[in-house]
Amino acid sequence: MGQYRTIYGMALLYAVTIGFSFLFTKRALQYADPVDTMAFRFALSLLVIALPVMTGRIKLGLRRGDWLRLLPVGLLYPTVFFGFQAYGLTFATSSEAGIYQATSPIFTLVLAGLLLRERASRMQKLAVLSSVAGVVFIMAMSGASVHGASLGGAGLLLLSTVALSLYSVLVRRLRSEFTAYQMSYVMMAVGCTSFGVLAVGRHAYAGTVGGMLEPLSQGGFIWPLLYIALLSSVASSMLSNCLLSKIEAYKMSLFVNLGTFVSIAAGVAIEHDRLAYYHMIGALLIIGGVLAVHAPRRKTHTSALEVEAG
Numbered sequence: 628m629g630q631y632r633t634i635y636g637m638a639l640l641y642a643v644t645i646g647f648s649f650l651f652t653k654r655a656l657q658y659a660d661p662v663d664t665m666a667f668r669f670a671l672s673l674l675v676i677a678l679p680v681m682t683g684r685i686k687l688g689l690r691r692g693d694w695l696r697l698l699p700v701g702l703l704y705p706t707v708f709f710g711f712q713a714y715g716l717t718f719a720t721s722s723e724a725g726i727y728q729a730t731s732p733i734f735t736l737v738l739a740g741l742l743l744r745e746r747a748s749r750m751q752k753l754a755v756l757s758s759v760a761g762v763v764f765i766m767a768m769s770g771a772s773v774h775g776a777s778l779g780g781a782g783l784l785l786l787s788t789v790a791l792s793l794y795s796v797l798v799r800r801l802r803s804e805f806t807a808y809q810m811s812y813v814m815m816a817v818g819c820t821s822f823g824v825l826a827v828g829r830h831a832y833a834g835t836v837g838g839m840l841e842p843l844s845q846g847g848f849i850w851p852l853l854y855i856a857l858l859s860s861v862a863s864s865m866l867s868n869c870l871l872s873k874i875e876a877y878k879m880s881l882f883v884n885l886g887t888f889v890s891i892a893a894g895v896a897i898e899h900d901r902l903a904y905y906h907m908i909g910a911l912l913i914i915g916g917v918l919a920v921h922a923p924r925r926k927t928h929t930s931a932l933e934v935e936a937g
Contacts, residue, residue: 634873641866642882646889648859650897651851658848661713663839664855666826669705669818671856676808676815689809700801700810701817704794705860710821711787718780727784729762729887734792735880742796745875751920755877758884758916765891765909791883795876798868807868814864881917888913 655664679685689697712728732755739745747755798810830836842848870879888910895902 634870637866638870638874638879638882639885641863641870642885643889644858644863644866645883645886647893648855648863648886649890650893651854651859655848655851655855658845659842661716662822662826662829663842664852665705665709665713665818665822667842667852668856668860669815669822671852672860673815673819675857676812676861680812685808687809687812689813693805693809694813697801697805697810697813698817700794700797701814702821703790703797705814705818706821707790708787708794709818710825711783711790715780715783715787718783726763726766727781727788728791729759729766729884731788731791731883732759732877732880734789735795736877738792738796739799739876743799743876745799745877747875747877747920751877754916754919755881756916757912757919758881761909761912761914761916762884762887764912765887765906768903768905768909792876792880795867795871795880798871799876802872807865807872810868811861811864815860818860878920881920884913885917 652664655668659667680687736747736752736755740747801810826839827836830839867879870882891906891910895906
């Protein structure tokens with residue numbers, strides 16, 4: 628019982644962390660464009676996660692072959708996920724992006740079944756659909772519609788969602804070979820390199836390299852940057868990679884939708900956004916789905932978590 632409490636306590640912490648990331652990312656984007664923000668974010672994230680290695684407190688223990696094996700993890704998340712999402716948002720709204728991202732548990736459920744042979748019961752599949760429906764319902768009632776996005780924008784947003792699902796499945800597959808720290812380290816390194824090259828290249832082409840560091844002189848940019856770099860990147864990736872070694876990929880993906888609910892709650896509490904009845908209905912569907920999919924199975928069936936614990 629204690630192990631379950633620890634695991635789901637970590638999962639709730641993950642949901643809260645990524646839920647608030649939308650708020651702080653929105654504030655950071657007031658001072659820098661998306662590519663520059665991602666470059667600063669993952670440069671700081673890599674610096675923080677590399678400090679224990681540079682000081683000798685943690686031995687990374689990754690060989691060249693290990694880096695190559697983990698490279699797809701870092702390419703899928705954060706590089707491909709955030710890259711496709713950022714460019715998809717140039718053809719769609721953030722609300723539309725939220726609808727597409729809400730479908731991630733469905734893709735994860737299918738991919739985990741195909742690649743990992745992870746099976747969900749009929750009730751758990753319905754619970755996944757309930758959680759997805761909760762997010763889509765809130766977005767739709769808020770005025771979002773996937774009909775507003777262009778074909779290109781919709782395609783990019785769907786690809787970003789599939790990348791997030793593939794990342795979860797791949798981490799789940801590699802969980803016995805690498806630690807959460809090793810995977811997070813590679814993810815931050817790949818993100819820093821990818822977005823750093825994109826940011827420098829874009830500024831070099833525009834002839835604005837001299838002004839690239841200007842946002843760092845703004846106090847209003849520093850505090851959101853610290854949150855999304857240290858908590859939304861380093862802490863959340865460590866939590867995600869650790870949790871994916873303990874629970875099935877499709878179960879973990881539902882906490883992304885729970886993070887959406889946290890984001891809405893944060894907007895109401897901090898930004899004084901309007902709280903409507905459909906927020907409450909959607910919240911019940913999201914939370915109900917998360918609780919149902921993690922409910923213990925009958926004693927005649929041994930859950931995957933119990934097998935791993937034993």
